[in-house]
Amino acid sequence: MRRTVVIIVLAAAIVGALAGAGIGLVLDNGEAASTTTTVELPPATTATRTGLPAVEIYRAAAPGVVVITDTQTRQVPGTPFSPSGTQSVSALGSGFVIDKRGDILTNDHVVHGATSISVGFDSGVTSRATVVGTDPSSDLAVIRVQAPASALHPLSFADSSVLQVGQPVYAIGNPFGLDRTMTAGIVSATGRDIQAPNGRTIPNAVQTDAAINHGNSGGPLLDASGRVIGVNAQIQGGTVDANVGVGFAISSATARSVARQLIAGGHVQHAWLGVEVVTIDPTVAQEVRGLPTSGVLVAQVVKGSPAARAGLSAPTRRVTRNGITALVGGDTIVALDGKTVTSSQQLANAVTLRKPGDTIRLKVVRGGKSRTVDVTLANAPQEQ
Numbered sequence: 274m275r276r277t278v279v280i281i282v283l284a285a286a287i288v289g290a291l292a293g294a295g296i297g298l299v300l301d302n303g304e305a306a307s308t309t310t311t312v313e314l315p316p317a318t319t320a321t322r323t324g325l326p327a328v329e330i331y332r333a334a335a336p337g338v339v340v341i342t343d344t345q346t347r348q349v350p351g352t353p354f355s356p357s358g359t360q361s362v363s364a365l366g367s368g369f370v371i372d373k374r375g376d377i378l379t380n381d382h383v384v385h386g387a388t389s390i391s392v393g394f395d396s397g398v399t400s401r402a403t404v405v406g407t408d409p410s411s412d413l414a415v416i417r418v419q420a421p422a423s424a425l426h427p428l429s430f431a432d433s434s435v436l437q438v439g440q441p442v443y444a445i446g447n448p449f450g451l452d453r454t455m456t457a458g459i460v461s462a463t464g465r466d467i468q469a470p471n472g473r474t475i476p477n478a479v480q481t482d483a484a485i486n487h488g489n490s491g492g493p494l495l496d497a498s499g500r501v502i503g504v505n506a507q508i509q510g511g512t513v514d515a516n517v518g519v520g521f522a523i524s525s526a527t528a529r530s531v532a533r534q535l536i537a538g539g540h541v542q543h544a545w546l547g548v549e550v551v552t553i554d555p556t557v558a559q560e561v562r563g564l565p566t567s568g569v570l571v572a573q574v575v576k577g578s579p580a581a582r583a584g585l586s587a588p589t590r591r592v593t594r595n596g597i598t599a600l601v602g603g604d605t606i607v608a609l610d611g612k613t614v615t616s617s618q619q620l621a622n623a624v625t626l627r628k629p630g631d632t633i634r635l636k637v638v639r640g641g642k643s644r645t646v647d648v649t650l651a652n653a654p655q656e657q
Contacts, residue, residue, distance in 0.1 A: 324497025327457060330443055334499050335453045336395040337370045337426040338445045338492055341379055341402075341416075343387035361388070367446035367492030368392070369501070370427045371532060374417070378532050379491030380506055381407045381414045382470050390416055394424040395453065406535030409471040410543055410653070411527055412506055415535040428493055431500035433524040436463050436479060444483045444505055444520075446492025458483030466618055467507055467521045474618075476625045478521045479503040485520040494522040504528050544627040545653035547578020548585060552616045553605065561601060563641035567615045568607035570600065571637075583648040585637065607643070608636035624650070 325333075342365050366383030370376070377392060384390055390402040400418040407414040440460045448454050462480035469475050481494060485505045494503035503522025534541045550569040558566045574580050574587050589602030606614055609623045610633055627633060629652035636645055 324441065325499055327443060327455070330495060330497070330499040331445065331455050334428060334443075334493065334495055335445055335455070337428040338395070338453055339368045339370065339377055340393035340447050340452050341366045341368050341377075341383055341390065341491065342393070343384055343390040345384075345386040346388060347386060365447060365450055365488050366490040367488065367505070368416070369491075369493045370425050371415075372427050373422065373425050375420055375425060376405065376532070376536060377402065377416050377418065378504065378528060379414055379416065380504065381409050381412045383491045384414050384416060385409070385470070392416070392418050392420075393452070394420065395426075396424050398424045400424075406539035406541075408531050408535060408541040410469055410473045411475055411523065411531050411541065412469045413504065413523060413528060413531045413535070415532055428495075429500045430525045430529055431496050431498065431502045433463075433477070433479065433502045433526045436460050436496075436502060438462060441497050442479075442481050442483050442502065443495045443499075444481070444485050444489060444492060444522075445495065446485065446489035446505060448484075448486035448488045450488055456484040461519070465521060466621070467523075474621050474625075475506075475523055475527070476622050477524045477527065478506075479524055481520050481522060482518045483520065484516045484518075486516050489520075501525050501528070542629050543653040544624050544629055544631065544650040545579065546624050546648065546650060547575040547580040549573040550606065550617045550620060552618075563638075564601065565605050565607055565638050567613075568605045568638065569614055569617045569620050571604045571606065572600065579648050579651045583635075583646050585635075585646065585648075586639065602640075604637040604639045606635050606637050610634050629653075 342363065345362050345364050346359050347362055348359055364383065366379060368377040368379035371378050384404060384407065391399055392402045393399045398420055400420040402416040402418045405415040405417050438460050442458055442460055444456045445453060458481050460479060461482050465478040465480045467475050467478045479494060479502060483494070485508055489505045492505050493501045494505050496502045502525050505520065505522045507521040508516055509519035531541050549572045551572045553565065553568050553570055555566055558564045571585055571587050574585050585604050587603045588600030591600055606620060608614055609620065614620050627650055629650055632647055632649045634645055634647050636643060
């Protein structure tokens with residue numbers, strides 16, 4: 274069964290939903306984007322083994338969590354009340370302070386299309402915010418406030434790469450407008466791939482059973498030492514739009530990298546191959562001559578992309594064997610930099626570890642004959 278995920282920003286009078294885009298290999302690149310601006314964020318550290326009591330974690334972290342309210346303009350079908358096809362909605366989400374300059378990290382979908390943004394602090398102070406930068410492909414954004422230093426309590430990051438299933442975690446946010454609510458759970462899984470609102474893949478997300486609901490978007494997921502291991506972003510949809518024990522947070526590794534780039538230059542670079550791929554079905558491979566038994570079929574090549582410049586080709590025709598129809602005549606990717614590729618997600622994850630300008634070596638098969646192709650990855654276009 275295909276998983277349905279729900280974006281967990283809380284909005285009033287929403288008509289329609291966030292629209293997705295075509296899925297391609299446009300992924301977060303970790304430490305990409307060189308800039309001349311030095312941006313310092315709280316260091317990512319390894320959590321202590323003993324941890325802290327939940328009451329101490331809340332006491333230390335809650336002042337760094339903020340309530341974000343904004344007015345967004347969304348596209349809707351034209352009506353007598355909105356002939357222009359747009360409607361203003363009031364949305365509420367969460368965020369947390371990441372430095373003393375007044376930078377706040379949240380989800381892109383919390384502030385996307387916002388015409389005004391207000392940030393509420395634990396101390397009762399409310400400040401207007403401006404957008405420093407957004408990255409729809411990782412569903413992250415940085416906003417900035419001019420607030421008293423006494424209101425700014427930056428949270429520290431932990432190293433999400435060392436998380437283990439079963440570790441206790443805590444979410445602080447504003448579910449249903451109930452500001453600075455804390456819930457507890459465990460890390461249910463690591464290395465999950467989730468989908469950004471624009472349809473692109475966000476790799477290495479943290480899955481948790483800590484209760485997160487509408488309004489938790491952009492809030493921190495904390496480890497047992499009170500450090501940020503993720504940014505709460507989605508819940509798995511069930512029969513109702515509420516927590517069913519499966520939530521997802523964007524990893525702190527991705528969050529720190531994206532935040533640093535947004536603060537430095539207002540945008541994020543993503544490695545781009547420029548193909549759409551489909552995992553080969555072994556049953557189909559048995560019936561179609563020249564098709565490898567495993568790998569990913571290049572279903573489409575974007576014109577002018579790195580893949581197109583390297584000569585990768587999409588299928589040219591369809592064939593049917595014993596009632597099975599398959600696309601043939603194009604390339605199948607079976608390895609990247611010497612490592613076997615068996616699924617589209619595996620290829621996506623491999624590209625995500627690169628940055629624009631990196632060259633990768635692909636082993637491809639076409640018509641039963643294999644060859645190697647060097648591809649220099651580019652920076653993903655803003656729109657695809």
